Amino acid sequence: MSDQTIDSTFSTGSATRVVHHDTRVTNFGDRLFYRVTQTFALIVILLAFLLVFDLFRGAWEAIQTFGLKFLVGTTWDPVKREFSTLPTVIGTLVKAFIALLLAVPISIGSAVFISFYIPKWLRPIISYPIELLAGVPSIVFGLWGLFVMVPVIRAVQIWLKANFGWFFLFDGPAVYGVGVLSGSVILAIMIIPIITAVSRDILLTVPRPQIEGMLALGATKWESIWQVALPYARVGLFGAVILGLGRAIGETMAVTMVGGNSFDLIHSLFDPVHSMASQIASEFTEATYSLYVSSLIYVGLVLFGITIIISLCAQYLIWRLSKGHVAVFE
Amino acid sequence: MRVKKMLLGFAMAALSVSATQVLAAGCPAKGAKELTGAGATFPYPLYSKMLSEYDKACGVKVNYQSIGSGGGIRQVQEQTVDFGASDGIMDEKQKKEAKGGAVLHIPTVAGAEAIVFNVPGIKRSQLKLTPEVLADIYLKKINNWNDQKIKALNPSLKLPDLAIAVIHRSDGSGTTFIFTNYLSKVSAEWKDKVGFAASVNWPGDVGGKGNEGVANSVKQIPGAIGYVELAYASQNNMDWAQLQNKAKKYLDPSLDGAAAAADIANLPDDMEVMITDSSNPNAYPISGFTWLLVYENQTDPVKGDAVANLVWWMLHDGQKYAKPLEYAPLKGAAVKKAEALAKKIKVNNQMVLK
Numbered sequence: 220m221s222d223q224t225i226d227s228t229f230s231t232g233s234a235t236r237v238v239h240h241d242t243r244v245t246n247f248g249d250r251l252f253y254r255v256t257q258t259f260a261l262i263v264i265l266l267a268f269l270l271v272f273d274l275f276r277g278a279w280e281a282i283q284t285f286g287l288k289f290l291v292g293t294t295w296d297p298v299k300r301e302f303s304t305l306p307t308v309i310g311t312l313v314k315a316f317i318a319l320l321l322a323v324p325i326s327i328g329s330a331v332f333i334s335f336y337i338p339k340w341l342r343p344i345i346s347y348p349i350e351l352l353a354g355v356p357s358i359v360f361g362l363w364g365l366f367v368m369v370p371v372i373r374a375v376q377i378w379l380k381a382n383f384g385w386f387f388l389f390d391g392p393a394v395y396g397v398g399v400l401s402g403s404v405i406l407a408i409m410i411i412p413i414i415t416a417v418s419r420d421i422l423l424t425v426p427r428p429q430i431e432g433m434l435a436l437g438a439t440k441w442e443s444i445w446q447v448a449l450p451y452a453r454v455g456l457f458g459a460v461i462l463g464l465g466r467a468i469g470e471t472m473a474v475t476m477v478g479g480n481s482f483d484l485i486h487s488l489f490d491p492v493h494s495m496a497s498q499i500a501s502e503f504t505e506a507t508y509s510l511y512v513s514s515l516i517y518v519g520l521v522l523f524g525i526t527i528i529i530s531l532c533a534q535y536l537i538w539r540l541s542k543g544h545v546a547v548f549e
Numbered sequence: 550m551r552v553k554k555m556l557l558g559f560a561m562a563a564l565s566v567s568a569t570q571v572l573a574a575g576c577p578a579k580g581a582k583e584l585t586g587a588g589a590t591f592p593y594p595l596y597s598k599m600l601s602e603y604d605k606a607c608g609v610k611v612n613y614q615s616i617g618s619g620g621g622i623r624q625v626q627e628q629t630v631d632f633g634a635s636d637g638i639m640d641e642k643q644k645k646e647a648k649g650g651a652v653l654h655i656p657t658v659a660g661a662e663a664i665v666f667n668v669p670g671i672k673r674s675q676l677k678l679t680p681e682v683l684a685d686i687y688l689k690k691i692n693n694w695n696d697q698k699i700k701a702l703n704p705s706l707k708l709p710d711l712a713i714a715v716i717h718r719s720d721g722s723g724t725t726f727i728f729t730n731y732l733s734k735v736s737a738e739w740k741d742k743v744g745f746a747a748s749v750n751w752p753g754d755v756g757g758k759g760n761e762g763v764a765n766s767v768k769q770i771p772g773a774i775g776y777v778e779l780a781y782a783s784q785n786n787m788d789w790a791q792l793q794n795k796a797k798k799y800l801d802p803s804l805d806g807a808a809a810a811a812d813i814a815n816l817p818d819d820m821e822v823m824i825t826d827s828s829n830p831n832a833y834p835i836s837g838f839t840w841l842l843v844y845e846n847q848t849d850p851v852k853g854d855a856v857a858n859l860v861w862w863m864l865h866d867g868q869k870y871a872k873p874l875e876y877a878p879l880k881g882a883a884v885k886k887a888e889a890l891a892k893k894i895k896v897n898n899q900m901v902l903k
Binding site for chain 2: 294295296297298299365366369370373393394395396397398475476479480481482491493497501502503504505506507508
């Protein structure tokens with residue numbers, strides 16, 4: 220999905236259309252190459268179908284037992300053999316969207332700065348640490364989050380509760396440090412490098428004459444960035460954000476270490492809550508009976524479904540954006 | 550001539566090496582060189598030490614993967630490993646699904662869990678808790694450290710007005726199995742509302758990933774209480790509570806307490822017993838065995854011989870590695886019963902160990 224988003228950016232502005240491959244090639248080498256690439260493409264598609272099929276097969280026992288009530292129930296009880304997943308779905312989505320709220324302005328802001336404001340020779344020096352950050356394993360983020368970030372978040376929570384406790388989002392039953400807020404912040408930190416790196420690459424593809432033309436017409440620098448560069452790159456930037464969202468929803472290790480992992484519905488930013496991916500990872504090893512395993516796979520299926528829905532919405536939005544009907548930055 | 554002599558020398562050397570290996574107690578006699586096992590994470594540090602020593606003593610490489618008790622049980626059922634390991638007992642349904650017939654539960658060591666807390670001004674061993682109060686705290690019926698029930702047990706302590714934050718494991722674990730099994734034994738309400746398993750539907754509050762997750766939340770949140778393996782609590786200098794056992798004695802968690810919990814007269818022969826809330830007057834109540842899961846009837850004579858000898862070695866020579874790694878070695882009645890179980894291992898209806 221993400222690759223297509225980026226591709227579509229590169230093709231939006233350019234006048235050249237991709238020339239469709241000619242299948243009636245006669246040269247042997249060409250035919251061989253065609254067959255080889257075709258096989259690889261089919262393997263990828265086959266893998267995707269096998270994955271869905273296997274998820275369904277694994278989850279079948281749970282689907283038969285709980286049906287769609289699995290999606291709206293709030294109990295996860297391995298002892299009484301009752302499973303449903305609403306609190307974790309909400310927890311996962313809320314954490315991912317708050318993470319986006321925090322990460323998007325920072326990422327796109329820094330991408331703009333790197334692309335337009337600093338001298339060319341300085342770019343790699345600023346960009347390199349960001350790319351380095353993107354390669355840090357999530358367990359490292361998790362441990363850092365647990366030992367360093369959570370105490371800081373907890374101090375912030377105490378202050379928020381004391382001063383803004385009347386606001387429902389800051390009205391937790393107690394101040395644990397771990398919870399929705401910590402989970403969101405660690406996710407934001409983890410997705411900033413990806414969104415920044417992709418956004419920077421996209422902004423660098425904005426043709427300079429467009430910006431220079433704007434400047435020539437008397438616009439200030441920020442006006443030309445705001446009114447030309449960003450709208451020009453909007454599809455790609457949107458793709459970068461969706462890429463970050465994808466990582467935030469699927470993140471497992473770091474978010475389980477700071478998320479509090481409760482199975483209750485959340486009411487405030489301070490409540491501890493589980494994420495779907497971390498729930499699967501942390502309970503799978505000790506899931507001792509088949510309905511339990513099947514329910515965890517069902518959670519995986521739901522997570523897969525959510526990812527597909529988000530990706531479809533993103534595709535639709537990109538399609539609208541690239542046709543010019545909707546423009547985010549205008 | 551010289552070549553012949555050299556060959557002879559080599560042969561002698563080889564013979565003497567194999568002779569010493571055969572002489573060493575608990576080494577397989579039928580030439581097995583490799584075994585695989587999988588299961589519980591709790592005994593993993595001990596097993597990896599034991600197994601590397603076993604390799605040195607007998608020249609048998611044992612590959613143990615700590616994939617969790619549930620995984621260990623599944624692998625044993627499917628016969629993909631030579632032995633499994635678990636912190637919990639297989640239930641009837643799981644036993645039925647085992648493809649190789651009857652599975653023996655052979656305990657190797659015992660362990661204890663500490664109740665750790667973070668209450669300003671109160672240090673290790675100062676806080677006293679009864680099973681009833683601990684259960685009420687985990688049921689969220691006691692919410693504050695200045696609750697009358699806690700005060701009554703600790704008249705000399707200055708207990709603050711501080712909300713109790715209950716911390717538990719969020720990942721499925723044998724540690725949770727033992728802890729919830731204990732609460733189910735001491736509280737009818739817990740047994741009814743929550744029950745026991747590797748992962749349960751907790752009444753509250755925060756789930757931490759692994760011992761380190763629980764320990765960190767306890768350290769960072771004033772008013773927190775949690776349960777972690779004894780080794781983890783003592784290595785991290787955590788404050789723990791004294792817990793009242795069945796004989797009404799308040800005890801710190803200790804290896805001796807765990808060993809005592811396993812040393813009781815009425816241990817069943819199959820050793821499929823949770824030793825939580827033990828009747829031994831010196832027993833620390835939140836203690837548990839960790840078991841090896843071995844098929845009683847082995848199909849492969851070479852592997853069967855090797856597994857039986859490995860078990861025997863772990864029950865005897867291997868035990869000396871337990872204490873330094875903070876596991877409680879078996880003692881008294883428990884050793885005898887475990888030996889009897891190891892002797893039950895058969896190949897083609899022939900006992901392996903004599």
